[in-house]
Amino acid sequence: MDSQPSYEELVARRADLWAPCLAQDWPNIPVERAEGIYLYGPDGRRYLDFLSGFGACNVGHNHPRVVEAAREQMERIVHAPLGVIAPETTLRLAWELGKVTPGNIDMFFFGNSGAEAVEGAIKLARYVTGRRGIVAFLGSFHGRTMGAASVTSSKVKYRNGHGPFLPDVYFARFPYPYRSSAPDPEGCVAEALEDIERLFEYVIAPEDVAAFLLEPVQGEGGYVIPPREWLLALRRIADEHGILLIFDEVQTGFGRTGDWFAAQTFGVEPDILCLAKGIANGFPLGATAARRDLMGRWGPASHGTTFGGNPISCAAALAVLEVIREESLLENAREQGAYMLDVLRDLQARSPIVGDVRGVGLMVAVEFVKPGTDKEPNPEAVQRILQRALENGLLMYPCGHWTQTIRLIPPLTVTREQVEEGLEIFTRAVLAESR
Numbered sequence: 001m002d003s004q005p006s007y008e009e010l011v012a013r014r015a016d017l018w019a020p021c022l023a024q025d026w027p028n029i030p031v032e033r034a035e036g037i038y039l040y041g042p043d044g045r046r047y048l049d050f051l052s053g054f055g056a057c058n059v060g061h062n063h064p065r066v067v068e069a070a071r072e073q074m075e076r077i078v079h080a081p082l083g084v085i086a087p088e089t090t091l092r093l094a095w096e097l098g099k100v101t102p103g104n105i106d107m108f109f110f111g112n113s114g115a116e117a118v119e120g121a122i123k124l125a126r127y128v129t130g131r132r133g134i135v136a137f138l139g140s141f142h143g144r145t146m147g148a149a150s151v152t153s154s155k156v157k158y159r160n161g162h163g164p165f166l167p168d169v170y171f172a173r174f175p176y177p178y179r180s181s182a183p184d185p186e187g188c189v190a191e192a193l194e195d196i197e198r199l200f201e202y203v204i205a206p207e208d209v210a211a212f213l214l215e216p217v218q219g220e221g222g223y224v225i226p227p228r229e230w231l232l233a234l235r236r237i238a239d240e241h242g243i244l245l246i247f248d249e250v251q252t253g254f255g256r257t258g259d260w261f262a263a264q265t266f267g268v269e270p271d272i273l274c275l276a277k278g279i280a281n282g283f284p285l286g287a288t289a290a291r292r293d294l295m296g297r298w299g300p301a302s303h304g305t306t307f308g309g310n311p312i313s314c315a316a317a318l319a320v321l322e323v324i325r326e327e328s329l330l331e332n333a334r335e336q337g338a339y340m341l342d343v344l345r346d347l348q349a350r351s352p353i354v355g356d357v358r359g360v361g362l363m364v365a366v367e368f369v370k371p372g373t374d375k376e377p378n379p380e381a382v383q384r385i386l387q388r389a390l391e392n393g394l395l396m397y398p399c400g401h402w403t404q405t406i407r408l409i410p411p412l413t414v415t416r417e418q419v420e421e422g423l424e425i426f427t428r429a430v431l432a433e434s435r
């Protein structure tokens with residue numbers, strides 16, 4: 001009879017069991033349970049999680065309020081396909097979300113993931129404008145499904161071999177202050193806007209463009225924070241030509257930037273919003289959200305879902321909203337994020353491989369370069385720093401086109417002591433690499 005492999009044996013054999021695109025990611029650590037900012041391995045190892053499940057667990061792993069809300073809902077009904085059934089938690093979530101989403105965005109299509117939220121946004125924008133063009137931005141990441149991959153360009157490996165992609169997707173430059181050839185933010189914005197002008201002049205007329213689709217802060221693309229003026233300019237150009245502005249806030253949303261949404265941090269209102277990750281603290285849920293004059297025109301059955309907006313995830317999401325409010329997590333994100341930037345800028349002064357330190361709220365990143373070069377990306381140092389930090393109990397993950405940047409995204413519940421503990425391990429790993 002076959003004997004059952006242990007958990008550790010299964011992890012060791014993952015390459016036989018999972019597709020290489022999953023099995024060969026880093027670091028594939030075994031984890032038995034998680035609580036707050038901590039992950040616990042079956043061998044008793046404890047990790048401080050500065051990745052928060054790719055930014056999904058904003059209120060910390062297994063927050064008791066969230067788990068309890070989901071458990072209670074699970075005992076009532078697990079599956080309630082929207083349209084056939086009208087589950088209370090999914091309705092109540094739309095009611096509550098409308099209070100925190102930017103501007104007049106208060107109608108929702110619920111799905112299961114970020115990529116689905118993006119698919120929905122592209123379909124909605126094309127449907128209500130009757131236009132075909134989508135202008136996305138270089139360095140973007142919007143997900144792995146075909147529509148979402150079509151507007152993704154943070155790394156060519158996400159696209160390579162999968163085409164042809166959606167037609168009528170065009171890419172323009174996303175302003176990247178650290179890597180711009182312009183000497184100041186104004187120049188960086190001008191450079192990016194010129195790209196749009198060029199597109200309109202040579203490639204697609206603005207009246208054929210349904211939407212600008214962007215992450216207000218690029219996530220996988222390297223935690224690139226655009227100057228606010230660029231976002232304002234996009235809003236202005238969109239209004240001028242009847243183009244919709246779609247913010248993919250899958251990574252920036254639900255408190256990560258120190259506000260409910262980055263749209264509020266920057267004071268720029270999108271027409272359509274893509275939500276997922278932090279929405280339900282790890283339960284699968286996503287949403288395409290829009291103003292009712294747009295969403296209200298998406299006719300019956302023109303889009304749909306079997307699992308989307310499931311009542312358990314929505315119960316969890318309702319609890320997330322309460323926890324963010326009651327534990328003052330937006331304030332904490334701003335406070336701990338500002339402190340992290342201070343500490344990291346000190347580190348920058350001590351290490352020639354730290355090229356840039358940037359952040360907004362608790363969306364913090366450090367970009368690494370080769371010393372003595374003109375900002376040549378340093379992915380080798382990044383990999384060694386990540387590995388060293390992991391060995392010392394700190395989990396982080398890279399981002400950026402060249403994998404040259406490390407993001408530090410603890411849950412919004414992180415305490416000052418935990419920030420200090422994490423930054424101490426990070427600092428030691430960076431200084432060891434800087435010698």
Ligand SMILES: Cc1ncc(COP(=O)(O)O)c(C=O)c1O
Pocket residue numbers: 054113114115116118141142143144215219220248249250251252276277
């Ligand atoms: C900005 C952004 N959009 C979309 C996605 C895709 O989300 P999912 O993996 O839930 O499909 C991600 C995932 O990292 C993301 O960061």
